[in-house]
């Protein structure tokens with residue numbers, strides 16, 4: 001007999017407990033122990049499967065009759081398509097025009113229908129919302145939902161289990177702010193709310209930094225960064241609230257720093273990640289952590305630094321070469 005949706009939802013969680021690896025090369029650069037939380041090895045290629053998996057499971061548990069459909073973009077889309085396949089429900093994913101063909105093929109490989117709409121993520125998201133409303137399907141939010149944050153918080157529980165005591169700092173990339181909000185929730189849950197979070201964006205996708213500077217949400221007129229997966233025009237309100245409750249240090253790196261970090265990380269650790277993740281890695285490679293220490297915003301001697309290697313599917317060796325050429329990095 002075929003199993004019900006709720007039964008299949010019980011088969012989760014859809015994410016894996018990821019390795020926490022000490023990086024000799026990054027530790028050399030940072031002058032302290034750097035630990036890599038390897039979200040790049042998640043089954044859908046990024047941390048997104050934590051929050052989206054949790055969201056989909058919750059909805060599958062509630063929607064006992066009708067199958068649901070998810071519509072979102074990029075790594076979030078791949079995570080949603082992956083979870084939908086595991087649950088045996090259809091998924092339609094809306095991506096901005098110009099999305100990588102490899103990502104489109106990956107989504108189709110997961111059995112999802114792909115629609116291209118709008119120039120940037122926000123426009124694709126509007127289309128997704130319209131379609132979900134029209135057809136009564138579930139719109140899986142990529143970053144702005146409490147269930148997404150609850151799901152991402154599992155990452156911090158794993159850190160607590162692996163480390164026991166808190167790290168000196170945590171480094172992560174910010175797009176729409178879901179990872180930041182989820183990690184903050186996790187820190188509060190395990191009693192580590194004092195751990196500084198270095199929240200990195202690339203210039204041209206810096207909606208969180210703009211909001212922190214202005215003290216209110218800011219909508220960027222355009223996304224100009226090559227780190228397209230960080231390209232939300234407005235950050236989630238919860239991410240901005242986190243700056244009041246946690247020690248969040250917002251920082252912006254250049255695209256060239258993020259892409260150089262991707263190349264160095266590939267050479268150092270033999271792992272290829274997309275520029276969105278390069279932004280977090282650039283905090284170490286470009287000396288940002290040292291500058292924050294020199295400014296007194298981070299303590300002078302950090303016990304260890306955890307970098308969330310958020311992963312990402314939008315990269316291949318060819319695309320990395322093209323990005324380097326585009327940015328004049330030779």
Ligand SMILES: Cc1ncc(COP(=O)(O)O)c(C=O)c1O
Pocket residue numbers: 046074075076142143173174175176177178179180229230274276277310311312313
């Ligand atoms: C690889 C990667 N890193 C970081 C982020 C940023 O996550 P958030 O939108 O939750 O801030 C994204 C968002 O899609 C991503 O795909």
